[in-house]
Amino acid sequence: xxxxxxxxxxxxxLAIQGDVDLATSPELRGQLEHILLSKKRPLALDLSGVxxxxxxxxxxxxEGFRWAKRxxxxxxxxxxxxxxxxxxxxxxxxxxxxxRDHLDDQIPEGL
Amino acid sequence: MIFRCQATPPCLKSLRDKxxxxxxxxxxxxxxxxxxxxxxxxxxxxxxxAYPQDAPGPIEIEVQEDHESLKVWIRDRGKPFDFTCCKGRxxxxxxxxxxxxxxxxxxxxxxxxSRSKDGWNTLALERxxxxxxxxx
Numbered sequence: 001x002x003x004x005x006x007x008x009x010x011x012x013x014l015a016i017q018g019d020v021d022l023a024t025s026p027e028l029r030g031q032l033e034h035i036l037l038s039k040k041r042p043l044a045l046d047l048s049g050v051x052x053x054x055x056x057x058x059x060x061x062x063e064g065f066r067w068a069k070r071x072x073x074x075x076x077x078x079x080x081x082x083x084x085x086x087x088x089x090x091x092x093x094x095x096x097x098x099x100r101d102h103l104d105d106q107i108p109e110g111l
Numbered sequence: 112m113i114f115r116c117q118a119t120p121p122c123l124k125s126l127r128d129k130x131x132x133x134x135x136x137x138x139x140x141x142x143x144x145x146x147x148x149x150x151x152x153x154x155x156x157x158x159x160x161a162y163p164q165d166a167p168g169p170i171e172i173e174v175q176e177d178h179e180s181l182k183v184w185i186r187d188r189g190k191p192f193d194f195t196c197c198k199g200r201x202x203x204x205x206x207x208x209x210x211x212x213x214x215x216x217x218x219x220x221x222x223x224x225s226r227s228k229d230g231w232n233t234l235a236l237e238r239x240x241x242x243x244x245x246x247x
Contacts (some may be wrong), residue, residue: 019127022155023120052127052144055210066218083144090217091210 006079011103012041013078016049017049020057028057032064040071041110044100053087064096074108076100118158118170120189126172131237137176142244146181149218150174152195152211153185153234161189161232182221183236183243191232194224 001024004015020028029087035043043064047053061077068075077099080088088094112133116122129149134143154170162168172187194215216222221237238244 011120019124021120021123022158023123031135052151054155055214056147056155060211061181082141083148086141086144087148087210087214090214 001027004030005031007041010042010106010108011044011076012039013044013046013051013103015046017051018050020050020060021052022056025054025056025060027101029060029063030059032060032067036064036067036071036073036075040072040073042076043068044074044076044078044103046078047084049080050081050084053084055091058087058093060089061097062093074098076102076103112174114172114174116170118162118167119155120155120158123154123158124171124181125152127151131199133174134176138244145218146238149215149236150183152214153183153236156194157185157187157189157234159201161187161191163213179240181238181240185234185236188230188233189228192224194222194234232247 001018001020002014004017006013006015014031014035016022016028031057032043045061045064049058066073075098077079077084077097079101085094088097112129114129115124115138116125130147131143134146138146150172153170155168157169158191167186171184173184173186175182215236219236219238224236225233225235227233
């Protein structure tokens with residue numbers, strides 16, 4: 001798994017490429033924790049390059065959503081790959097997350 | 112096909128690569144992704160729960176395929192676990208845990224746990240082939 005970070009005035013975007021599983025999800029969790037709980041920034045996860053995601057990855061996304069909600073900043077999933085969409089559907093979480101095709105440049109309002 | 116390794120998180124990637132190499136072209140892409148996911152969830156349970164984190168043991172995954180079904184046996188020598196009693200969390204309740212069980216049960220039609228006298232746990236999984244499973 002590779003994580004590429006891009007910061008603008010409005011958002012921090014993490015583009016994730018490769019597999020998110022039991023071996024790699026702790027690294028993703030650490031990044032989410034740092035950006036959301038330490039920096040308190042709006043966060044978008046670009047999931048278009050994820051080739052596999054298991055339940056440990058989903059658990060990290062749910063934790064991220066909860067942290068974002070706690071500090072009242074937006075948490076967005078961008079363009080999930082078919083593999084991510086499959087597990088979101090299996091877990092019945094398609095409606096739970098804010099899933100978008102792209103971000104606008106406006107500074108987002110808090111939740 | 113038989114895959115053997117130490118039950119550690121990095122072995123999941125090797126397992127997916129092996130399954131993909133073996134079944135690409137024989138299952139549709141969607142079915143192959145779902146198969147890899149369900150198989151890795153079942154193997155993750157062994158990695159997380161069968162052995163202590165600092166003392167992983169062996170895991171063996173055997174897959175057999177015929178026109179009617181996909182059969183999998185996941186064997187380990189760790190702490191026994193009766194998967195058939197495990198329900199997972201209700202999906203209406205959003206929580207980080209308990210999703211793996213749903214994924215395994217959504218893909219496989221039959222699930223059976225057993226333990227042999229020589230200390231091997233076996234999780235036997237079977238999926239009846241659907242018309243859309245194959246690639247031909």
